[in-house]
Every structure is written in structure tokens, then in C-alpha cells.
Amino acid sequence: MDLLLSILSGAGLIIIGVLLFELIIFFHEGGHFVCAKLSGVKVNEFALGMGPKLFSFTKGETTYSLRLFPIGGFCAMEGEDEDSENPRAFNNAKIYKRLIIIVAGAIMNIVFGVILMTILLLPNEYFIDPTITDFSPKAYSASCGLMEGDKFYKVNDYRILNNMDFSYALAKLKPQEVDGSSVQIYKQDCANALCDTFVGLASKGVFENMSDEEYTEIYTTLEKSIDAVNKCETKQKAHEALEEGVSLLAKAFPDEEIKVTEITEKDKRLRYRTDVVVIRNGEKVTLNDVDFFTYTTAESDDPKMSVDFYLTAKDKNPLTFLGQVSSQTVSVVRMVVDSLVGLLQGEFSFRDVSGPIGVTSATVEVAKEGLKSGFSDAVLNIVYIMMVISINLGVVNMLPFPALDGGRFVFLIIEAIFRKPIPRKVEGIVNVVGLAVLLLFSLIVSVKDVWQLFV
Numbered sequence: 001m002d003l004l005l006s007i008l009s010g011a012g013l014i015i016i017g018v019l020l021f022e023l024i025i026f027f028h029e030g031g032h033f034v035c036a037k038l039s040g041v042k043v044n045e046f047a048l049g050m051g052p053k054l055f056s057f058t059k060g061e062t063t064y065s066l067r068l069f070p071i072g073g074f075c076a077m078e079g080e081d082e083d084s085e086n087p088r089a090f091n092n093a094k095i096y097k098r099l100i101i102i103v104a105g106a107i108m109n110i111v112f113g114v115i116l117m118t119i120l121l122l123p124n125e126y127f128i129d130p131t132i133t134d135f136s137p138k139a140y141s142a143s144c145g146l147m148e149g150d151k152f153y154k155v156n157d158y159r160i161l162n163n164m165d166f167s168y169a170l171a172k173l174k175p176q177e178v179d180g181s182s183v184q185i186y187k188q189d190c191a192n193a194l195c196d197t198f199v200g201l202a203s204k205g206v207f208e209n210m211s212d213e214e215y216t217e218i219y220t221t222l223e224k225s226i227d228a229v230n231k232c233e234t235k236q237k238a239h240e241a242l243e244e245g246v247s248l249l250a251k252a253f254p255d256e257e258i259k260v261t262e263i264t265e266k267d268k269r270l271r272y273r274t275d276v277v278v279i280r281n282g283e284k285v286t287l288n289d290v291d292f293f294t295y296t297t298a299e300s301d302d303p304k305m306s307v308d309f310y311l312t313a314k315d316k317n318p319l320t321f322l323g324q325v326s327s328q329t330v331s332v333v334r335m336v337v338d339s340l341v342g343l344l345q346g347e348f349s350f351r352d353v354s355g356p357i358g359v360t361s362a363t364v365e366v367a368k369e370g371l372k373s374g375f376s377d378a379v380l381n382i383v384y385i386m387m388v389i390s391i392n393l394g395v396v397n398m399l400p401f402p403a404l405d406g407g408r409f410v411f412l413i414i415e416a417i418f419r420k421p422i423p424r425k426v427e428g429i430v431n432v433v434g435l436a437v438l439l440l441f442s443l444i445v446s447v448k449d450v451w452q453l454f455v
Helices: 002-038 095-121 161-173 183-202 211-229 237-252 318-345 354-370 375-396 405-418 424-454
Strands: 043-059 062-077 125-135 150-153 176-179 267-278 283-295 304-306 311-314
Touching: 002 043, 002 062, 002 095, 002 375, 043 354, 095 318, 095 375, 095 405, 125 161, 161 237, 161 318, 183 211, 183 237, 183 283, 211 237, 318 375, 405 424
Parallel strands: none
Antiparallel strands: 043 062, 125 150, 125 311, 150 267, 176 267, 267 283, 283 304
């Protein structure tokens, strides 16, 4: 029975994913379609899907069709790709109308992204603001100048508008080798030593018979001791603060043998480190070489990062909800643009690029993860992926590249400047070459995606 439910859930998620993808195409082509109709341009066919027709009908001058493969769609306008004498042909429409028709698809992708973002944020009971409220005991960042009340403004030179920006900026960081003999690293080791001492006491069961008030008092002692370590400016002072903290724990538990952990220095350490700018007391403060908690696991020696502080939770109300919907939509647009720039600059490798197969694989994986906690979570995970795809399609489609809407937009701008259209033959050759490049690139990416499925 469980297997049957799992299969049905998986099939249902695939159907939802396909429908959402076709909705993305519907909004994109629908943008072209509506603006063409409003501009008086004749639309010959409006199709969802590609390949052979499953069914179609004609209403007025336009044929509406559903095609076999749910991988695209089109809005075929009279005079779009060839010269036409029809006064209602696309090529005979005023330039400003053609410009609006061209950009309408991308705009509608952004609009659909906003709709999906609204759906995603509706279940939230609160929103996270990138302002520090407290540090975890082992917080590396606390030894680097960050303070409670700091609001992140920039991380690694990336502007932070909300928690989505903050998460994206951190995800871009890579571990680096740093000076293991620095005061900053030494303070982190001293703080770790205090935490390890506390954990050692817990493993002996010394806290089991304590009241909540007594445990809170001991934990507060630990926090104050670590805070004292982080404020030190020299290794000697940091070690003295460590000794004082251990001494306070020893006084609280006179029957336990508690010793100061020896600090072992190394020439090099791996850290997720970057420069940040925070808003502190209304002013921008730049902090260089801020470390985030870096660790390894028993399964892998590859360093991982964890946020070692707590951020502010903002109450959900109509204003904060609308603010987050708009802000996070803008953040996704910025993420797409930044990723494209990073790809061109070599910040991301070809391995990080995914085509339809890779996206489908990723969608299946996030759906599986969501199913562990419930069907609704799996659906929301798919909605998130589709939201990113929709906005991504809107941004990428307006790139000034032949065969994309952005390339056609550039041709129209040139026509507007010189008051003369680019010869249809030249435009056709450029678009064919551009389309060939895009198809070849898509083929290469698809082969790479298939390869990655088996390695």
C-alpha cells in the first residue's frame, strides 16, 4: 500500500510539474498573444507544446492548438518571420507596438514568477530579516567583529536586501586556506575549547538533576566566557579568558576534574571567509575577513559551512507579506543576472549549467525531499523550482542574442534609430545562426546532464 501511494504521489508530482511548466510557457506566449491582439496584429496560431497536434480549433482568424510534446509553445504572428502585405502583419505594425509585443513575453514570465512567489510565501508564519539577534556558543563570526543588532548590507560585495540574498551570497562562498596562527583563529579555538568542556560535562550527566534556573545560569556563564574570549586582542589575553571560563565551570562543579584544553596551532586552516558590510546604529561598518563556522563530517573531509548566529524573525502582516513577495522576486531576478555574469567570468563552471534534463532531475530530487515531510511540501518545492525557471526564462529571453526575444528587440531598436529595417534576409541568417548555436549548446548541456545522471 505504501509503495502504491509513493508511486501515485510521484506520478501526481510529475503531472503537477508538467502543468506548471506549460503554465510558464502559456504566460510567456500569452504575453505576446494579448499584446499582439491589442495592437491589431494578426495571430495565425497560438500553440502550447511542440510537435504534432493533439487537437486544435479555430476561432476568428486564430488557430488554437495543443501539441504532443510539453516542451514549449509559440505565438505565430502574420509577418513575423517573413514579409507580408497584410496591413495587420507584425512587420507592418508601428515600431513601438512591435517592441511592446516582443518584451511582453518576458514581462509575463516575471508576473507569473510573482504569482508563484505569492503562493510560496502564503504559508509562512513569519519572515527572516538578515539582522543578528544572537550568536551560537561556537560562533566563529563573533570573533571577527560581528555584533548583535548588525544588519547585513553586503556579503562578499553582494548587496543584501533580504534573507534570500543573504543565503545566496553565502552559497557562493568557497573555503580558503587562511593563516592558522592568527589571533582570530586562536580565539575561535579557545571558544571551541570552552564549548567542548561544557559538552564534556553534559556527557557525564551533571546537568540532569539541575533545575531550569540552575542550567540557565551555567549556560549564561559559558556564553559570557566565550564573549570575553572574542573581545580579546591578543592570544595571551584570549588564553587567560579561556582559563577564567574553565575556572568558573570548575567552581560550579567542584567534584568534577576540569582542565584547560591545550590549544594546538597550525600553519593553515580552512575557513569560509569574506568581507561584509553591516548597518550598525544606522551607519555602514565594513568588517574584513569575517569567518563563518566551518566543519567537516565523518563521511567527508570536504569543508562545509553553517550559519553560526540567529537572525531576526519579522511578524507576517499584509505590508510585510507584500514587501517580501516583491523583494524576493527582485532577488531571484538579481540571482539569475548574477549567475549569468558569473558564468561569463568563470565564477561558475560548465558543470553548473543545466538543461531540461538537469532541471527535471533537480525537480524530482527536491520533490522527493519534500515528500519526506508531506505531499504539500513536495508541491511547494516544485512551485519554487518553477518560480525560478519562469523568472530565469524572462531574464534570459531578453538577452541580446539572435533567435531570442532580446535579439529581436535589438533589431527593432536599430530600425528605430536608422528609420530603416534590417534586410529580412540578413535578419533571417543571423537568427538561424543564433538558433543553431542555442540548439547545439542545449544538446551539449543535455548530454552532460545525462552523463551526470550515471556518474
